Amino acid sequence: MPRPEIDQITFTVDGREVEAPAGTMLADAAKLGDVDIPVFCYEPKLGAPVGACRMCLVEIEGIPKLQTACSTPVRDGMVVDTQNPRVKAAQESVVEFLLLNHPLDCPVCDKGGECPLQDISFGWGRGESRFVEPKRHFQKPVELSPLIAIDRERCILCYRCVRFSQEVSEDYQLVLHERGADTFVGTFDGHPYVAPFSGNIMELCPVGALTSQAYRFRARPWDIEQSGSVCTLCPGQCNVSYTVRDDRVVRVLNRQNDDVDDGWLCDRGRFAYQSTYVDERVQGPMVRENGRLVPSSWDRALSTAVDIIDAADGRVGALAGGGSSNEDGWLLRRLMTEVVGSRDFDSRPAGVLSAGLQAALDAPEAQATVADLEWAHAVLVLDTEPVDDMPVLDLRLRKGVRRNGVRLAVATSRPSALDPNAELSVRFAPGAGEAFVCALDAAVGGVGDVAGLAAAAGADREAVEALGRMLREAGEDVVVVWGERLTHAADPEVGANAARALLKASGRLGLLDGRRGAGLLQVPTGMNARGLRELGVLPNVGPGYSEPAQVGRSSREIAVAAAAGEVRALHLLHVDPVASYPDRALWEAGLAAATGVVAHASFLTEGVLEHADVVFPSEAGAEKEGTVTHPDGRLQRLRPAVGKPEGTLPTWQVLSHLITALGGRATALTSMMITSEIAEAVPFYAGITHDEIGGFGIRWQEREASDAFPAGDSGPFSLVAPVAAASPNGALRLGSFRSVWSSPEVAHAPALKFLAPKQRAELNPDDAADRGIRHGQRVTVTADGTSVSATAHLRTASPRGSVFLETGLGDQSASALQSTEATVPSMVTVESA
Amino acid sequence: MTWNPDSDVVEVARGPEPGGLGGAYRVFGETLRGLKTSFMRVVEGTHTVEYPEEKIPVYPRWRGRHKLHKFEDTGLEKCVGCSLCAAACPADCIRVVAAENTDENRVSGGERYAAVYEINMSRCIFCGYCEIACPFDAITMGSDFELADYNRSDLIFTKEMLLAEPMVRTPLRAEGE
Ligand code: SF4
Numbered sequence A: 001m002p003r004p005e006i007d008q009i010t011f012t013v014d015g016r017e018v019e020a021p022a023g024t025m026l027a028d029a030a031k032l033g034d035v036d037i038p039v040f041c042y043e044p045k046l047g048a049p050v051g052a053c054r055m056c057l058v059e060i061e062g063i064p065k066l067q068t069a070c071s072t073p074v075r076d077g078m079v080v081d082t083q084n085p086r087v088k089a090a091q092e093s094v095v096e097f098l099l100l101n102h103p104l105d106c107p108v109c110d111k112g113g114e115c116p117l118q119d120i121s122f123g124w125g126r127g128e129s130r131f132v133e134p135k136r137h138f139q140k141p142v143e144l145s146p147l148i149a150i151d152r153e154r155c156i157l158c159y160r161c162v163r164f165s166q167e168v169s170e171d172y173q174l175v176l177h178e179r180g181a182d183t184f185v186g187t188f189d190g191h192p193y194v195a196p197f198s199g200n201i202m203e204l205c206p207v208g209a210l211t212s213q214a215y216r217f218r219a220r221p222w223d224i225e226q227s228g229s230v231c232t233l234c235p236g237q238c239n240v241s242y243t244v245r246d247d248r249v250v251r252v253l254n255r256q257n258d259d260v261d262d263g264w265l266c267d268r269g270r271f272a273y274q275s276t277y278v279d280e281r282v283q284g285p286m287v288r289e290n291g292r293l294v295p296s297s298w299d300r301a302l303s304t305a306v307d308i309i310d311a312a313d314g315r316v317g318a319l320a321g322g323g324s325s326n327e328d329g330w331l332l333r334r335l336m337t338e339v340v341g342s343r344d345f346d347s348r349p350a351g352v353l354s355a356g357l358q359a360a361l362d363a364p365e366a367q368a369t370v371a372d373l374e375w376a377h378a379v380l381v382l383d384t385e386p387v388d389d390m391p392v393l394d395l396r397l398r399k400g401v402r403r404n405g406v407r408l409a410v411a412t413s414r415p416s417a418l419d420p421n422a423e424l425s426v427r428f429a430p431g432a433g434e435a436f437v438c439a440l441d442a443a444v445g446g447v448g449d450v451a452g453l454a455a456a457a458g459a460d461r462e463a464v465e466a467l468g469r470m471l472r473e474a475g476e477d478v479v480v481v482w483g484e485r486l487t488h489a490a491d492p493e494v495g496a497n498a499a500r501a502l503l504k505a506s507g508r509l510g511l512l513d514g515r516r517g518a519g520l521l522q523v524p525t526g527m528n529a530r531g532l533r534e535l536g537v538l539p540n541v542g543p544g545y546s547e548p549a550q551v552g553r554s555s556r557e558i559a560v561a562a563a564a565g566e567v568r569a570l571h572l573l574h575v576d577p578v579a580s581y582p583d584r585a586l587w588e589a590g591l592a593a594a595t596g597v598v599a600h601a602s603f604l605t606e607g608v609l610e611h612a613d614v615v616f617p618s619e620a621g622a623e624k625e626g627t628v629t630h631p632d633g634r635l636q637r638l639r640p641a642v643g644k645p646e647g648t649l650p651t652w653q654v655l656s657h658l659i660t661a662l663g664g665r666a667t668a669l670t671s672m673m674i675t676s677e678i679a680e681a682v683p684f685y686a687g688i689t690h691d692e693i694g695g696f697g698i699r700w701q702e703r704e705a706s707d708a709f710p711a712g713d714s715g716p717f718s719l720v721a722p723v724a725a726a727s728p729n730g731a732l733r734l735g736s737f738r739s740v741w742s743s744p745e746v747a748h749a750p751a752l753k754f755l756a757p758k759q760r761a762e763l764n765p766d767d768a769a770d771r772g773i774r775h776g777q778r779v780t781v782t783a784d785g786t787s788v789s790a791t792a793h794l795r796t797a798s799p800r801g802s803v804f805l806e807t808g809l810g811d812q813s814a815s816a817l818q819s820t821e822a823t824v825p826s827m828v829t830v831e832s833a
Numbered sequence B: 001m002t003w004n005p006d007s008d009v010v011e012v013a014r015g016p017e018p019g020g021l022g023g024a025y026r027v028f029g030e031t032l033r034g035l036k037t038s039f040m041r042v043v044e045g046t047h048t049v050e051y052p053e054e055k056i057p058v059y060p061r062w063r064g065r066h067k068l069h070k071f072e073d074t075g076l077e078k079c080v081g082c083s084l085c086a087a088a089c090p091a092d093c094i095r096v097v098a099a100e101n102t103d104e105n106r107v108s109g110g111e112r113y114a115a116v117y118e119i120n121m122s123r124c125i126f127c128g129y130c131e132i133a134c135p136f137d138a139i140t141m142g143s144d145f146e147l148a149d150y151n152r153s154d155l156i157f158t159k160e161m162l163l164a165e166p167m168v169r170t171p172l173r174a175e176g177e
């Protein structure tokens, strides 16, 4: 459904003429005339109002009874009174009723000081109660989940939390039990409310009924300061506000930005701040001494790093992790190109795409925004699981489907959390993304051998055809949300073919000609993958997607070259390839063979712990300064909320130091100066400043400088026959996924630890039955003599012939089973342990 | 004296010329008059309070060094660490860090207690707002005003210091005194 056009109307509130968009609820429209109507249950983010609390009663001329302002849309010429004695009496009695059963234990209540109930009782209540009977009692406080405490006595039954669970995150866990005064919020059977977005209900609760266990009794509103920044834990880049007390982050709140996060956060972004203050965090520089990493002075660490890079004589490979800011990535690039003289650096975990293809995929004309997902006619989610890869996007997709009737299609190998919302779900064989996009292109165009291509992709032909039909017929606003891993095949030709097929199919759907509301939206594998790409932190792409004079090695080639001794030193910027890149064995070998490894890390993950010779501490999210680029091109600014540990240098200073120490041109003195350097180097970022980015970021596509975007490859794209998915033939295809809870920040945050994933093998029950495997049983998954043990997890939705394992779990990861030279995913056997 | 616009000479009334016998008499006479007052006070006895050996009792509503209170029956602290005193304090000299009571470690009556409670006496202006703000009468202003110290940091009073019964150094005026 395209965005509706909204007219302005005029109405009168308390004698003032106010202009408001037609259809706005009175409670919101009155604000435009500086009239405050108290509300409890009304929260526009939750969708349609329910009118549960009656706090917002107002008098409307011509309507005999008082009306709820939260659920009455304004009409032209409406005359509203919010002040007269009748309204006043109603407000006072609603407050009195709400307080009948309310314990008013504000001194011990965590909401005290920032409590809407306190404010509204003070502003609109009568100040005294006539209620003398005993109040209702519940046990308090109770654990709703390890993250959330619930105090049922304080609950005013506004339904906000239940509506969030039922209608926004759609985890359907929270319900209201019992009736009348006995009503209480809970989960079925008292199960803990564990869900990826559960933390949002604490922010929604207008009283102190739902409070954070992690923030419990930590501070009062007058003890703290709020500091806005951006979450750096996934490409979603939600806008957050850090709550700081005594120079420590004690809480993370959302900072609503409708173009990015819609005012929600996932629990990872909300609680992972705790990992900033754990002992395991790298607190200062370390160097390897007698085989062990020991703390060292900054001078020594810097000179060791300089020696390592110097000794490698230009044969240095560098990797920039997706979590690096634009500034960090830029300095790493300068270090490599200007000083070391090596072009072997990459910011992608795998795969290579030419500058032309990359520019075609990222062109402003082909770009869909996050907000477009809400209003598109149809959305295709292609080879990505939003809730794991970019959690906040999951909520946006659900919103579009639920509220605006967006037609959703999901095409993945692993069953998706969005399947129940999708009109159409198509499965293809793990790793056969390339073949699937080729089939999709054929189906959309109604040309070519759909049947053959679908078979190559291990997908159902009719489903692919139905998908093609649906996308073609849905309307002109189609958005394709595609996972970057589609182009991550070990063979670059395969990745390029997938990209071309995607472009070709998009071209057929008219997504590439600059129509607002339609286009492509990538879900990258790294938080700032787009920014790093645009700066040219890629082996074959220069700043601003220019063609570089010389092409270097991609990350996979760096690993191979390191293992063969051709790349001698490795520089790891916020990344541990052993832990998080595909081809674990290859990276183990590469790091072991390197003569020197310089790493910037927050935690000593396995690869860093075993192989790094120098470790520089990375800043935590709340300590970081710089800019990042959202997958839809929005430049956002990271502002440090707290100071770094005593004496610690920020990463950009370490990198500038290395540049000068190795004889490079002296560089920026502040992080902001690096941003200006970037603005000069990337033509379509020209002139961008921190001020212009501001609190909510700015999409470069909307600036004038976007005209400088280089022309990428334009069709016609010719496709080659894709690699066919191997037929299982008794074995199982190995698929992998990375869960939202798989990250060192989650593993180290005390509140989140319980969510840290354990390896599980997702299987179809029939496949399991063939092998005599029961749900919950321990199994070993073996490929080429390497095995990983896991718990069998039977899912009816899981396609036959495949098994899915998690990555990011050390030597028990799916990546341990992926063989080094494979172009098709490994075949594995699964047997009970 | 009025000003006469017709005349530009202003007459100023002056006292008698000093000097001479008359002058000497005036000086001597005044001195004697002063001495008479002094000697009359001598017989009245002393008025000086020999502080610090001797102290003036303070009135019951005097606002001196704070005290934190415990319940007499249970021995639990009255303060629940709500920070309302800190919010009310115009000098911003109270710092409260709350923590949760557990069954093993029950410090106060409610769910929370003050794990850290500090008042910086060198900043306190003894306005008593903290006492008024406290919903549990956990903090009251005492009578002690002798808070001088050699070190500023020693003037940050901790919870233990505030809970301890202060040394009785300042006499309190009795009812009707
Ligand atoms: S919810 Fe608000 S009004 Fe109720 S006890 Fe807590 S702070 Fe007080």
Ligand code: SF4
Binding pocket: A231, A232, A233, A234, A235, A236, A237, A238, A261, A264, A265, A266, A267, A268, A269, A270, A390, A391, A392, A393
């Ligand atoms: S969705 Fe991503 S960016 Fe948003 S809070 Fe979660 S981890 Fe952070």
Ligand code: SF4
Binding pocket: B085, B088, B089, B090, B091, B092, B093, B094, B119, B123, B124, B125, B126, B127, B128, B129, B130, B131
């Ligand atoms: S007496 Fe006044 S200044 Fe002193 S601690 Fe109490 S509120 Fe603060």
Ligand code: SF4
Binding pocket: A107, B078, B079, B080, B081, B082, B083, B084, B085, B086, B096, B114, B133, B134, B135, B136, B137, B138, B139
């Ligand atoms: S002294 Fe009173 S006001 Fe201050 S924290 Fe304790 S209970 Fe709250």
Ligand code: FES
Binding pocket: A038, A039, A040, A041, A042, A050, A051, A052, A053, A054, A055, A056, A057, A068, A069, A070, A071
């Ligand atoms: S805010 Fe209108 S009924 Fe609750």
